[in-house]
Amino acid sequence: MSEKLQLHIIGCGSARPTKQSNQTSQILTQRGKQYMIDCGEGTQFQLRRQNMHINRMNHIFISHLHGDHFFGLIGLISTLGMLGRTAELCIHAMPEIEKLLNEMIKFCCQGMTYEIRFCPINPYKHELIYEDRTMEVYTIPLKHRVPCCGFLFKEKENQPHLIKDMIDFYKIPIAELAKIKNGADYITPDGEIVANNRLTTPADPIKSYAYCSDTAYSEKIIPIIEGVDCLYHEATFMKADEPRARLTCHSTTEHAATIAKLAQVKQLIIGHYSARYDEYESLLNEAKAIFPNTLLAIDGKDFEI
């Protein structure tokens, strides 16, 4: 199991389907735990085509209720039921989703083997909406035609690594290990004090990932995403199509790269491409001119954060 934070792009197109890009969905993986972000139509087929297994996915975060970000949920929910899933699945989304999906679930997914829990989110507020032992997830209010928010995934402070040879040498009992991980020295039965820094190596640096789609250009998000290791920012349009971006509350390549630059993020991934573009290199070049460390999202691609 990788210790790294990994991002898998299931789909990175926008609403109108194209041959190269499915509608939006991603999987963020941390130490084997998987978090799904958005779930456009066809997400379950993309997973199959991409040989992606989601056995450890218990949380789905939906940015907003436009079809290209959630129409794949009902099919995924139904298929997970057919495959005999038993673990509860939490769907973090605008409160309206429960009413929209429940009717379908009740009618189409009879005899479900697992529970679905809807966790309503307030897209207008930047707040902690989920945490577990190793991860925190915050909302990022965005500016779109409908209530919409991004998500900031922040690893919690990592613990130092134990040096196995030293643990073995001093025959340190298991009960002591948690204290050592928390910084304690070890006192041997003979009263010898072994300093913590002889028993551990420093913790891995914590990583952070911000997902911002769909959104018009908005500098309000900068304080929230400042300095993240990786920012996914939609770039639906090229600069020349800015009037269209403005009209539809989307961003251009220039917008995405400017936000990345102002927020001093370490890496930018662009995606959510309009169906009007046959190739994405031109979008990449425009963004790179402003923020050199920009990468293109591509369906099926993995990024190490």
Added chain:
Amino acid sequence: MSEKLQLHIIGCGSARPTKQSNQTSQILTQRGKQYMIDCGEGTQFQLRRQNMHINRMNHIFISHLHGDHFFGLIGLISTLGMLGRTAELCIHAMPEIEKLLNEMIKFCCQGMTYEIRFCPINPYKHELIYEDRTMEVYTIPLKHRVPCCGFLFKEKENQPHLIKDMIDFYKIPIAELAKIKNGADYITPDGEIVANNRLTTPADPIKSYAYCSDTAYSEKIIPIIEGVDCLYHEATFMKADEPRARLTCHSTTEHAATIAKLAQVKQLIIGHYSARYDEYESLLNEAKAIFPNTLLAIDGKDFEI
């Protein structure tokens, strides 16, 4: 525009997604008019991948309300709206579909440019549910875990073809042509009688197509589909998996081929393959042993009826 009845397979898999087969959907085309049958998740993406345009599709027939036969509707409806469709779209399906879809349509497809009309069908009755100038569509009650029906498409009596050279030679006015197509002779201004058989060639034979999915083996459908030019019959399982077919109210290859044989249809297409099979040739061979003129449905394939 082809005069032939043509069947295009958009997807021919069953509920669980596989790499080779999308969920069920088909397009039947007659003289440029298109009828969609079922609409599994991802249908709009398949259409795009298969370069299939549906500008002349005004009627969708849904066999039953299992997700793999209708979860693609909401995405398709939404995308057609974005593309500026104006023609009314009729959805022929069980009455419950209206409630299931309307909530989503109201919420997700604001400012729709076209009307959707729900035409409820009674799956327990064999009856005419649609007709236009050249086509009739009848329900075929099937035997499944939920209310389910197939569809019988029957071309109406075709008209004879006018012989253009003769029409030109006698300078026959346009107003007379409809009468000649209906069998009348032509009387020239000089009183000469030109016999109808000198002005026309015989009409094309009428064709018929029966779609039967999903269904357990049921001989009750035989009187309805007897002698059709083409029968699509589900063959979810191989003969060895018959217990599973029985349990899930599906058919085996043997069932499909036996129905085709007893009903003396001219051609059988099998499909709706279970995800357990990696290749379909074995299914084809089993069916062919009973009904030699059997073909395999394959995503993206066209059949001339």
